[in-house]
Amino acid sequence: MGFLSRFSKPVPSTAEDPTAIQAAAQLGTEKPDISQIEAGNNISNGENVYHVTPEMEKRVVRKLDKRLVPLVMGLYLLAYLDRSNIGNAKIAGMQKDLHLTSPDYQWLLTIFYISYILFEWFALMWKVLPPHIWAAFCVIGWGIVATLQAATFSFSGMMAARFFLGFFEAGYGPGIPYLLSFFYLRHEIGVRIGVFLSAAPLATCFAGALAYGITSGNDAHRIHNWRVLFLVEGLPCIIAGIVAFFLLPDSPEKASFLTEEEKLVARARGVRQVGGEEAHRVGHINFKDIGVALLDLKNYFTALMYFSCNVSFSSLPVFLPTILSEMGFTPIDAQGLSAPPYFISFLLVIASTYIADRTQQRGITIIILSLIGALGYILLATTKATGPRYTGVFFAAAGIFPCIGNILPWVLNNQGSDTKRGTGIAILNLVGQCGPLLGTRVYPAQDSPYYRLGMWVCAGFMLFNGVLAFGLRCLLVWENKRLDRKYGVVGRIDGDGKRVDGVESGGTAGVGDENDGPRFRYVL
Structure with a gap:
């Protein structure tokens, strides 16, 4: 059995999980859009949908x-x-x-x-x-x-x-x-x-x-x-x-x-x-x-x-x-x-x-x-x-x-x-x-x-x-304070590099600059 299957199971029914419906619809296509997939969400190989956990990423x-x-x-x-x-x-x-x-x-x-x-x-x-x-x-x-x-x-x-x-x-x-x-x-x-x-x-x-x-x-x-x-x-x-x-x-x-x-x-x-x-x-x-x-x-x-x-x-x-x-x-x-x-x-x-x-x-x-x-x-x-x-x-x-x-x-x-x-x-x-x-x-x-x-x-x-x-x-x-004033305070990064709290306005966490998402802050 595959790596992901050992630590999680395929989602049995997309009707039971709206997130799985969206993930299956996106990732079952020829060119899936997975830009918003993070640990805790779902991915698909075109046949099965799997739930990603932090342990899998590790x-x-x-x-x-x-x-x-x-x-x-x-x-x-x-x-x-x-x-x-x-x-x-x-x-x-x-x-x-x-x-x-x-x-x-x-x-x-x-x-x-x-x-x-x-x-x-x-x-x-x-x-x-x-x-x-x-x-x-x-x-x-x-x-x-x-x-x-x-x-x-x-x-x-x-x-x-x-x-x-x-x-x-x-x-x-x-x-x-x-x-x-x-x-x-x-x-x-x-x-x-x-x-x-x-x-x-x-x-x-x-x-x-x-x-x-x-x-x-x-x-x-x-x-x-x-x-x-x-x-x-x-x-x-x-x-x-x-x-x-x-x-x-x-x-x-x-x-x-x-x-x-x-x-x-x-x-x-x-x-x-x-x-x-x-x-x-x-x-x-x-x-x-x-x-x-x-x-x-x-x-x-x-x-x-x-x-x-x-x-x-x-x-x-x-x-x-x-x-x-x-x-x-x-x-x-x-x-x-x-x-x-x-x-x-x-x-x-x-x-x-x-x-x-x-x-x-x-x-x-x-x-x-x-x-x-x-x-x-x-x-x-x-x-x-x-x-x-x-x-x-x-x-x-x-x-x-x-x-x-x-x-x-x-x-x-x-x-x-x-x-x-x-x-x-x-x-x-x-x-x-x-x-x-x-x-x-x-x-x-x-x-x-x-x-x-x-x-x-x-x-x-x-x-x-x-x-x-x-x-x-x-x-x-100074740059981080400017971004805080513009988008709101995001919060600190813990030892695992995860945001403890953040804004709800979307964006990709921890990548790019202020144009890539309001949750981005520079590493000091």
Whole structure:
């Protein structure tokens, strides 16, 4: 018996239930209108009418959590590993073998982000092409390029490899939060994005441990350790891309791991999220929504926040092994000691996004995390002893990565259609990914061993990030009060993302902007 049938029974007679009559009339047609279906209402597969309960929705979400989130997280872990392992390769012999100067190394970091920025618009490709095809293209592409880094013998060859690595990764990482918004409602998405983005500190943690294992061996064999590092971390991506082609669902309705009844529930959730089936369809772009999102001031607040965090986000992983070695640790020990701070930040990314989802207070969460990150950089900038400086690394990592994890869902929380969410993510990345252009150039070799300029720059931007979060939250509070005056007070959102009370004038709960329904309020 099907999923829905196990937890509810078909409505025996439409004459006994006026709601069922309406649902059957709507959903028994070739193109059913399910935009108003919510938990507690009825859906139909054309033959039977089923009563949807909150428990059914939770079961569908649990299946998505088990099959979708680990897949996209694993792929992002591989992406971030291939992006940041150049820092480990540098102190494992790459700088010496390729005769790199300090400016050369900075350019290797910068060229990646130049291509990453140029192709940020790839985020919308998740809406244009079937996601499983686009994901396979991106993952196999960067896997090939990451592997070929092991075959470079000059600065120009490594520059070309890093450029194309940025090209392929730009098509994957920035668009995954957008892809997740196809599957999850806005009060659910934050912690899923947090789990996805937690792959970044986990990858950096794993990179340190893996680099330690590879580079601690004898370098007398034919292939140098840094080349082995690129091979070991690049080749699995090619296999992962093939796996993604077969396992990544294009939409909830096409997920092979859901039953037909479960797909009906998922479809109703998706339409409830965007207000119409056409808006939720892959291949459909609403150009009017693009214009609305481009003129939305809130998108530029979050974009500047992303810029501020990315100054640190891009520089810490690739410079930390060098910073630790300058503290007096051997290159091998520096590889191992770079792992623990990132494991702590991995846990905090998941915890902070979960708390922000439950409390619906994402702005306050970001402000607190920004202060923690700034404290870490201030410790690094003002102290000389190894203990306080290593402690500062923990605080810096504990602030940066969770901040990023909460900024991305804040964009998606406050947009009302797939196209507006995609445009908001594109704006976020176009502006925000300029941060690494600065972040990768604030640690010149002549500033060793303390790199005070870079530390103060990153501390300043983390504080600026907190100010921006405070400003955006104030703007959202003002917007919500304006909507309250216009439509009446809606009420609070409880821990499950449900409205405790609301107006009776209709509208779709929790989606879009004021034009989508009087019950909409912005997530603070």
